[in-house]
Amino acid sequence: MAKIAPQAATYAATLKPARKRGWGRVSPYLFVFPWLFGFLAFTLGPLIFSLVISFFDWPIVGQVKFVGFGNYVEMFTQDSLFWKSFGVTVKFAALFVPLNIVVALGLAMLLNQNVRGSAFFRTAFYLPSVISGVALAMIWAWVYSGEYGILNFFLSLVGIDGPDWLNDTKWSLVAMVIASLWGQGSMMLIFLAGLKGIPKDLYESASIDGAGRFRQFRSITIPMLSPTVLFNLITSIIAAFQQLTLALVLTGGGPLKSTYFYAMYMYENAFKYFKMGYSAANAWFMFIIVLGLSFLVFKSSAAWVYYEGEIKSGSKTKSGARRRSS
Amino acid sequence: MSISNSMRKTFVYAMLAFCSLLFIAPLFWALTTALKDPTELYQFPPKWLPSVWKFGNFAEAWTVQPFNVFLKNTVVVTVMATLGQLISCAVVAYGFARFEFKGRNFLFLVVLSTMMIPWEVTMIPQYMEFNYLGWINTLKPLIVPAWFGSAYFIFLLRQFILTIPRELDEAATIDGASKLGIFLRIIVPLMGPALILVGVFQMMSCWNDYLGPLIFLNDQSKYTLTLGLAQFKGMFGVDMQSIMAITSLISIVPLAVFFFAQRYIVGGIAGTGIKG
Numbered sequence: 001m002a003k004i005a006p007q008a009a010t011y012a013a014t015l016k017p018a019r020k021r022g023w024g025r026v027s028p029y030l031f032v033f034p035w036l037f038g039f040l041a042f043t044l045g046p047l048i049f050s051l052v053i054s055f056f057d058w059p060i061v062g063q064v065k066f067v068g069f070g071n072y073v074e075m076f077t078q079d080s081l082f083w084k085s086f087g088v089t090v091k092f093a094a095l096f097v098p099l100n101i102v103v104a105l106g107l108a109m110l111l112n113q114n115v116r117g118s119a120f121f122r123t124a125f126y127l128p129s130v131i132s133g134v135a136l137a138m139i140w141a142w143v144y145s146g147e148y149g150i151l152n153f154f155l156s157l158v159g160i161d162g163p164d165w166l167n168d169t170k171w172s173l174v175a176m177v178i179a180s181l182w183g184q185g186s187m188m189l190i191f192l193a194g195l196k197g198i199p200k201d202l203y204e205s206a207s208i209d210g211a212g213r214f215r216q217f218r219s220i221t222i223p224m225l226s227p228t229v230l231f232n233l234i235t236s237i238i239a240a241f242q243q244l245t246l247a248l249v250l251t252g253g254g255p256l257k258s259t260y261f262y263a264m265y266m267y268e269n270a271f272k273y274f275k276m277g278y279s280a281a282n283a284w285f286m287f288i289i290v291l292g293l294s295f296l297v298f299k300s301s302a303a304w305v306y307y308e309g310e311i312k313s314g315s316k317t318k319s320g321a322r323r324r325s326s
Numbered sequence: 327m328s329i330s331n332s333m334r335k336t337f338v339y340a341m342l343a344f345c346s347l348l349f350i351a352p353l354f355w356a357l358t359t360a361l362k363d364p365t366e367l368y369q370f371p372p373k374w375l376p377s378v379w380k381f382g383n384f385a386e387a388w389t390v391q392p393f394n395v396f397l398k399n400t401v402v403v404t405v406m407a408t409l410g411q412l413i414s415c416a417v418v419a420y421g422f423a424r425f426e427f428k429g430r431n432f433l434f435l436v437v438l439s440t441m442m443i444p445w446e447v448t449m450i451p452q453y454m455e456f457n458y459l460g461w462i463n464t465l466k467p468l469i470v471p472a473w474f475g476s477a478y479f480i481f482l483l484r485q486f487i488l489t490i491p492r493e494l495d496e497a498a499t500i501d502g503a504s505k506l507g508i509f510l511r512i513i514v515p516l517m518g519p520a521l522i523l524v525g526v527f528q529m530m531s532c533w534n535d536y537l538g539p540l541i542f543l544n545d546q547s548k549y550t551l552t553l554g555l556a557q558f559k560g561m562f563g564v565d566m567q568s569i570m571a572i573t574s575l576i577s578i579v580p581l582a583v584f585f586f587a588q589r590y591i592v593g594g595i596a597g598t599g600i601k602g
Contacts, residue, residue, distance in 0.1 A: 027505055031421025032433065034414040038474020043440050046451035053451070060457075107345060113338045123588065124346035127353060130584045131577040132534035134552040138573045139356045141559075142566060148368050150355050156371075182349065189595040242444055245536050249556050263446060270450050271541060283447045290444065 129185030
């Protein structure tokens with residue numbers, strides 16, 4: 001590299017006048033071109049195309065037919081699997097999202113206690129998040145084994161006769177939630193970073209004022225951490241609606257469709273029955289629901305998310321605080 | 327005060343130990359299952375350690391399916407996609423970080439908003455697109471898109487480049503370096519930690535990917551390791567120790583990468599929350 005440097009320099013020098021006019025204006029676009037091309041070819045193009053084909057009866061082989069809102073009407077009015085799978089996913093999200101926040105925050109707070117060896121524990125909590133979703137599903141299939149699994153062994157130690165997790169319609173979805181929680185270490189790391197970012201002097205002055213630990217948690221940790229909670233909340237909602245690998249590998253949607261996630265319904269419509277247009281309509285419905293939910297969460301955040309700026313500006317009372325929403 | 331403090335410490339340690347047990351025990355059990363004789367698998371209460379350590383289980387499991395082929399495919403995809411991601415994202419991030427041009431802020435906003443689009447929505451047209459190109463049942467759909475950059479990594483690298491002082495660019499310009507020269511000889515060498523982070527993330531997500539290979543590959547000769555592992559699910563007569571042996575083997579790579587690059591990963595993930 002050092003060898004060609006002088007040449008490159010003289011080459012650049014000869015180009016200089018020209019660069020100001022043509023090349024100089026074009027070159028930034030050359031740098032961002034790879035992304036722009038990929039965006040058009042693999043994101044924007046497919047996005048538009050997917051909206052278009054959602055109005056068609058579009059099998060992978062055979063006649064393409066325009067059906068207007070037919071696909072949407074069909075899934076809302078005639079397809080019981082649509083509602084079934086949507087219900088499963090909503091139930092899953094309702095369990096998973098709050099638990100995920102609580103577990104990740106709880107673990108992060110434990111790690112933030114300044115005890116020795118916290119790096120070791122952090123690694124332990126994060127390890128399951130490193131492996132493949134398929135490996136995770138295989139491990140849990142074995143852990144959940146009704147007769148020989150270690151989960152029921154641990155439960156038997158405290159006198160509980162555990163169910164046959166994956167073959168019991170009452171427990172299969174709970175099993176999915178637990179297995180998903182096991183692999184959510186990145187959220188914990190994000191919370192941990194958020195906790196470490198809270199200035200220590202806030203806690204010091206609070207404890208001088210006589211605030212106990214619980215009061216400190218409620219009045220300092222929660223407000224200071226609320227932007228991170230917002231981020232993790234939206235990420236969790238998106239993740240819950242996209243959950244597919246676990247269902248495919250762990251239960252195949254069963255038993256009796258009790259873990260038949262919406263993403264799996266979509267996947268089967270596209271790649272098992274090759275109803276591409278119909279599946280695209282399914283996908284757009286999910287996209288709109290997730291966008292809507294994220295929007296609502298974001299909108300509500302004005303009421304419960306506190307940004308550091310307002311504390312720095314000196315106003316500590318809730319009512320007087322000016323809220324910044326970006 | 328000090329008594330309650332030490333009680334609190336004990337409580338914290340007890341909770342930490344209990345929670346790490348919850349996270350480690352399934353992994354540990356998977357590994358020891360892989361080493362057991364089939365006769366010791368189905369027992370209750372379970373045996374935590376095998377009475378004879380059967381290391382031969384790994385080699386045996388490897389031959390149940392053509393895992394050599396799967397390994398080769400996985401390595402090809404992982405290496406090629408990671409290389410593509412590193413090159414394209416660094417170039418694009420440099421473009422966004424160091425140039426003023428018409429539409430830059432708008433385009434960057436587009437980059438950020440693409441992170442919100444769920445893969446499910448673009449998955450079907452992508453499949454049809456690759457089908458049209460004749461790429462189905464080849465490794466191309468898993469490699470080629472990576473050469474055009476992904477929004478999250480571009481964002482990450484751009485933020486990093488913004489922290490590199492512009493004075494370095496200016497000094498190089500005075501010395502006659504071109505924009506490309508500045509990129510290759512100043513920016514890239516300084517981007518080391520950020521590039522490691524992107525490389526590690528991309529490597530792990532390629533290695534672990536299941537849905538991409540599942541949709542785009544049909545033929546067993548094109549399968550990746552995760553597809554091979556998932557295929558055990560529908561096979562009869564495969565013992566649990568073989569499944570757990572393969573599970574353990576394919577998890578070695580991401581685990582090793584994680585241990586090697588832990589400080590980059592922890593810092594990198596922690597950084598994502600701040601942008602919110």
